[in-house]
Amino acid sequence: MRNYIIARLLAIIPTTMVLILFVVVLIRLLPGDAIDVLLEEQVRLDDVSRAELEARLGLDKSLPEEFVRYTLGTLRGDLGNSIFTEEPVTGLIRQRIGVTLTMGVMALVIGATTGVVIGIISAVRRNSLLDYFLRSVSIAGLSIPNFAIATAVIVFPTIWWKWSPPVIYTPPGDGIWPYIAQFFTPAIILGLSLSASLMRLTRTMMLEVLRQDYITTARSKGVREGTVVMRHALRNALIPVVSLLGIQVAFLLSGTVILESIFSLPGLGRTLIGSLTARDYPVVQGLTVVSGLLVIMVNLMVDVSYGVLDPRTRAE
Amino acid sequence: MAVAGDAMLVPREPSLAARWSTTLVRFARRQPIGAFSAAVLVLLVFVAIFADVIAPYSPTRNNVGESLISPSTDHFFGTDQFGRDLFSRVVHGARISLYVGLGATFGAAACATILGAVSGYLGGVFDYIVQRFVDASQALPPLVMLIAILVVLEPSVTNVIIALAARGALSLSRVIRGAVIGIRAFPFIDAARAMGASTPRILLRHILPNIFPVVVVLMSTSIGGYIVAEASLSFLGFGVPPPTPSWGGIMSAEGRLYMIVQPWILVFPTIALSLVVYVMNMFGDALRDELDPRLRGSR
Numbered sequence: 001m002r003n004y005i006i007a008r009l010l011a012i013i014p015t016t017m018v019l020i021l022f023v024v025v026l027i028r029l030l031p032g033d034a035i036d037v038l039l040e041e042q043v044r045l046d047d048v049s050r051a052e053l054e055a056r057l058g059l060d061k062s063l064p065e066e067f068v069r070y071t072l073g074t075l076r077g078d079l080g081n082s083i084f085t086e087e088p089v090t091g092l093i094r095q096r097i098g099v100t101l102t103m104g105v106m107a108l109v110i111g112a113t114t115g116v117v118i119g120i121i122s123a124v125r126r127n128s129l130l131d132y133f134l135r136s137v138s139i140a141g142l143s144i145p146n147f148a149i150a151t152a153v154i155v156f157p158t159i160w161w162k163w164s165p166p167v168i169y170t171p172p173g174d175g176i177w178p179y180i181a182q183f184f185t186p187a188i189i190l191g192l193s194l195s196a197s198l199m200r201l202t203r204t205m206m207l208e209v210l211r212q213d214y215i216t217t218a219r220s221k222g223v224r225e226g227t228v229v230m231r232h233a234l235r236n237a238l239i240p241v242v243s244l245l246g247i248q249v250a251f252l253l254s255g256t257v258i259l260e261s262i263f264s265l266p267g268l269g270r271t272l273i274g275s276l277t278a279r280d281y282p283v284v285q286g287l288t289v290v291s292g293l294l295v296i297m298v299n300l301m302v303d304v305s306y307g308v309l310d311p312r313t314r315a316e
Numbered sequence: 317m318a319v320a321g322d323a324m325l326v327p328r329e330p331s332l333a334a335r336w337s338t339t340l341v342r343f344a345r346r347q348p349i350g351a352f353s354a355a356v357l358v359l360l361v362f363v364a365i366f367a368d369v370i371a372p373y374s375p376t377r378n379n380v381g382e383s384l385i386s387p388s389t390d391h392f393f394g395t396d397q398f399g400r401d402l403f404s405r406v407v408h409g410a411r412i413s414l415y416v417g418l419g420a421t422f423g424a425a426a427c428a429t430i431l432g433a434v435s436g437y438l439g440g441v442f443d444y445i446v447q448r449f450v451d452a453s454q455a456l457p458p459l460v461m462l463i464a465i466l467v468v469l470e471p472s473v474t475n476v477i478i479a480l481a482a483r484g485a486l487s488l489s490r491v492i493r494g495a496v497i498g499i500r501a502f503p504f505i506d507a508a509r510a511m512g513a514s515t516p517r518i519l520l521r522h523i524l525p526n527i528f529p530v531v532v533v534l535m536s537t538s539i540g541g542y543i544v545a546e547a548s549l550s551f552l553g554f555g556v557p558p559p560t561p562s563w564g565g566i567m568s569a570e571g572r573l574y575m576i577v578q579p580w581i582l583v584f585p586t587i588a589l590s591l592v593v594y595v596m597n598m599f600g601d602a603l604r605d606e607l608d609p610r611l612r613g614s615r
Contacts, residue, residue, distance in 0.1 A: 015455060017448075018449055140594070144590045145544050147547075254457040257552070261552060273552060276467055
């Protein structure tokens with residue numbers, strides 16, 4: 001088990017290096033006039049010379065030099081500074097990451113629990129009316145894009161009841177409950193598509209496992225049906241579901257970009273959109289690297305959790 | 317079936333059209349939902365091609381005198397805040413969705429096939445490096461990566477397709493690589509090599525035909541995702557630039573205040589987009605079950 005975790009940890013290094021290479025190359029691919037546009041458009045850069053701005057973007061160094069500098073910076077927790085405010089990007093991220101993480105974790109919990117529970121119900125009551133109903137709803141959940149649902153959730157209550165979910169941010173300082181409560185609507189919408197895809201896989205895997213001989217054995221020994229489903233079947237059915245969860249985390253973070261924008265929540269996603277509109281490229285670079293690292297970390301946890309779920313991986 | 321003289325004597329191969337129709341009938345019988353989806357898709361392609369004929373008005377012409385009208389016989393879906401006919405915009409939006417969806421699918425599949433086949437067949441250092449790029453692309457949230465690419469490329473329909481295809485190619489290539497590694501182990505590949513076939517020849521004549529079903533299935537299951545991704549990008553303002561009608565763009569955040577007056581602006585594009593994505597997913601599932609049973613339940 002320890003060797004397994006060490007091997008997984010080492011595998012992170014090359015992936016992270018490619019991630020950093022991506023953001024470093026990205027800046028160099030900007031159209032030639034991007035610097036001129038920045039200097040002309042942005043009043044905040046009036047006192048800044050062209051050479052100074054290029055230095056702030058890391059364009060004064062060669063690609064290998066800049067890559068090494070950025071990598072070492074990332075290791076120290078330094079992701080450069082905003083070209084406008086010269087505020088460190090890491091500080092900005094530290095302020096904003098709480099919102100994204102709170103919403104993401106809430107969506108993950110809501111999506112995973114409903115998806116798995118509905119998947120089990122659907123598998124146990126296979127081909128019943130309830131099963132067809134749940135499957136139809138989940139396919140609908142997969143087909144309607146989250147930004148359409150989110151917009152509808154704001155627009156229709158306003159029309160019908162002259163009320164809409166708040167789109168004003170409440171900082172955690174105003175009390176922990178109002179802070180958490182404001183994330184419920186976006187987190188449920190975000191969890192919806194996750195729940196739908198998890199439900200479909202849980203159902204398939206449960207049906208597969210419930211056909212196995214050891215389930216028949218357990219039943220014939222007189223084990224209660226609830227125990228058979230929860231202990232014997234679910235534990236084995238969950239392994240591929242957990243790996244799908246790992247893949248879906250990247251999509252979940254994608255969704256936070258959209259939902260933070262719609263619900264005006266100051267998280268990483270909204271900061272990304274804001275800094276793109278302002279062309280604050282170092283902030284874009286930093287956010288890209290951090291969101292990639294978040295996904296890598298979650299997938300690491302998923303891989304380690306295999307060891308808990310499936311003792312066979314521990315032996316390897 | 318009156319067929320003239322000589323042809324009667326020789327038993328003829330069924331014509332291409334006849335073989336295709338048998339295949340189609342069999343598909344329809346085994347996969348009724350898939351066949352229904354295919355019919356809707358044909359309809360969508362029809363709408364996209366003849367958008368200019370079907371749409372009664374120009375999708376981009378402003379008419380301030382007629383803004384925010386409810387659906388009527390003049391304007392089937394009503395009008396938006398600029399007085400543009402919503403029905404015409406949704407019809408033309410089908411063209412953009414389909415164009416982006418198909419463009420990204422074919423672009424991604426072509427690049428992924430080359431990348432995956434070469435990476436899987438050659439193995440070694442090349443494979444290792446390519447796979448780390450795939451890892452990194454999968455670690456990035458799709459929208460973050462797409463937006464980052466589009467900032468460099470400047471938003472346009474073609475660039476949206478390029479960005480989607482680039483991301484798609486990397487993630488699809490891993491599945492294709494897996495299939496190639498499986499095929500590489502078969503003795504007929506060794507036989508071909510023993511007979512002196514070059515690497516490009518083995519890839520083209522022996523590997524490619526065998527991974528073709530996998531590629532087709534991947535293409536059909538991924539197209540819906542590209543259409544949603546385009547809509548999301550346009551919704552956020554990083555996709556197809558206005559006034560070009562894209563379904564995501566019509567629903568975009570700037571129009572939200574007007575939707576409170578005229579919710580049809582939100583409703584019709586949502587229905588169109590969801591229907592297309594639903595139909596694409598169903599068709600993809602059906603095709604997967606038909607062509608490659610091993611992939612069943614993988615989504």
